[in-house]
Amino acid sequence: MQRAYNFNAGPSALPLEVLNRAQAELVNYKGTGMSVMELSHRSKEYDQVHQQAISDLRTLLRIPDDYQVLFLQGGASLQFSMIPMNFLTPGKTADYILTGSWSQKALEEANKFGETNVIASSKDEKFSYIPEVNGDNHSTNSAYVHITSNNTIYGTQWEKYPTYTDVPLIADMSSDILCRETNVEQFGMIYAGAQKNLGPSGVTVAIIKDSLLKQSNSNLPTMLDYHTHVKSNSLYNTPPTFSIYMLSLVLDWVKEQGGVSAIEARNKEKAALLYHTIDESEGFYKAHAKDGSRSIMNVSYTLPSDELTKKFLAQAKEKGFVGLNGHRSIGGCRASIYNAVPYESVEALASFMKAFKSEN
Numbered sequence: 613m614q615r616a617y618n619f620n621a622g623p624s625a626l627p628l629e630v631l632n633r634a635q636a637e638l639v640n641y642k643g644t645g646m647s648v649m650e651l652s653h654r655s656k657e658y659d660q661v662h663q664q665a666i667s668d669l670r671t672l673l674r675i676p677d678d679y680q681v682l683f684l685q686g687g688a689s690l691q692f693s694m695i696p697m698n699f700l701t702p703g704k705t706a707d708y709i710l711t712g713s714w715s716q717k718a719l720e721e722a723n724k725f726g727e728t729n730v731i732a733s734s735k736d737e738k739f740s741y742i743p744e745v746n747g748d749n750h751s752t753n754s755a756y757v758h759i760t761s762n763n764t765i766y767g768t769q770w771e772k773y774p775t776y777t778d779v780p781l782i783a784d785m786s787s788d789i790l791c792r793e794t795n796v797e798q799f800g801m802i803y804a805g806a807q808k809n810l811g812p813s814g815v816t817v818a819i820i821k822d823s824l825l826k827q828s829n830s831n832l833p834t835m836l837d838y839h840t841h842v843k844s845n846s847l848y849n850t851p852p853t854f855s856i857y858m859l860s861l862v863l864d865w866v867k868e869q870g871g872v873s874a875i876e877a878r879n880k881e882k883a884a885l886l887y888h889t890i891d892e893s894e895g896f897y898k899a900h901a902k903d904g905s906r907s908i909m910n911v912s913y914t915l916p917s918d919e920l921t922k923k924f925l926a927q928a929k930e931k932g933f934v935g936l937n938g939h940r941s942i943g944g945c946r947a948s949i950y951n952a953v954p955y956e957s958v959e960a961l962a963s964f965m966k967a968f969k970s971e972n
């Protein structure tokens with residue numbers, strides 16, 4: 613069977629090697645006579661999967677020892693609530709930088725728990741850029757500064773993160789975790805729903821610094837308290853075992869590709885090819901993101917008219933391209949080119965875009 617040219621925004625493409633391995637191991641995982649889905653989450657076989665996923669993530673992202681790695685449920689969206697619940701302590705203000713719909717949602721949740729402050733925003737220009745922010749830019753009694761590292765819908769990405777020394781920086785990296793080398797030490801917390809760069813949906817990764825955990829609110833509902841998951845190594849209740857297993861296979865695949873730096877180099881080549889195609893189109897295609905803020909994960913672009921956009925998407929569909937519709941909030945087109953999207957898919961898209969432009 614032919615694999616689709618999958619540019620879905622999330623859930624999104626998984627590496628073929630990972631899917632083949634999951635298939636091979638599906639009905640009899642390592643001689644257990646059952647699938648990973650059927651193993652007890654307290655069994656030694658599952659425990660190995662769980663530990664391996666944590667240790668591979670630690671290695672790949674070079675996570676220091678004073679950070680906890682958690683596997684949670686409820687998606688990145690539940691983190692929008694858990695973060696203020698745990699870390700917006702009485703008398704403090706939570707600072708948010710607004711760079712798109714996801715950061716706005718995160719802010720709206722924090723508003724339900726306490727004082728917030730928008731310290732920078734790019735809403736004035738349809739979230740087409742990442743604002744200039746430095747490490748002094750925060751409230752005097754700031755609990756944390758929250759950013760969205762990559763704006764999945766608008767196709768913008770932080771190129772260089774602000775360096776905060778006295779306030780924890782918290783990043784929603786749902787759509788770009790593991791896409792490039794990252795200095796985890798710059799952050800108090802990083803979180804990401806798995807379904808873009810890490811695996812299937814169902815598991816959310818949270819990486820939290822011990823010093824931040826120490827400052828959290830107490831008396832929270834058990835499942836919404838990070839300490840519950842820290843103390844039980846993310847095994848307080850039944851974790852999404854199959855999603856974590858798939859995550860472990862994806863991490864294995866990243867290692868086989870040469871690690872994060874090799875993935876980063878490939879991602880940059882894929883993104884450069886698409887932006888080059890856009891920039892060379894004499895204004896036929898226009899990237900939503902301004903120069904200096906362009907995402908290497910989500911390339912959002914427009915065509916000269918709605919009619920041409922419709923025609924483009926219809927022809928693309930016929931040719932086997934999937935997921936190129938822009939998000940309903942901004943329209944146009946978007947190609948999500950996450951880690952698992954092969955270079956060949958991007959090449960095929962670039963050729964199609966060139967051909968479509970000359971025909972129209």
Ligand SMILES: *Cc1c(COP(=O)(O)O)cnc(C)c1O
Binds near residue numbers: 622714762764785787
């Ligand atoms: C997809 C996405 C989310 C939402 O993730 P869920 O796991 O569906 O809650 C949040 N933030 C960003 C940046 C995303 O790309």
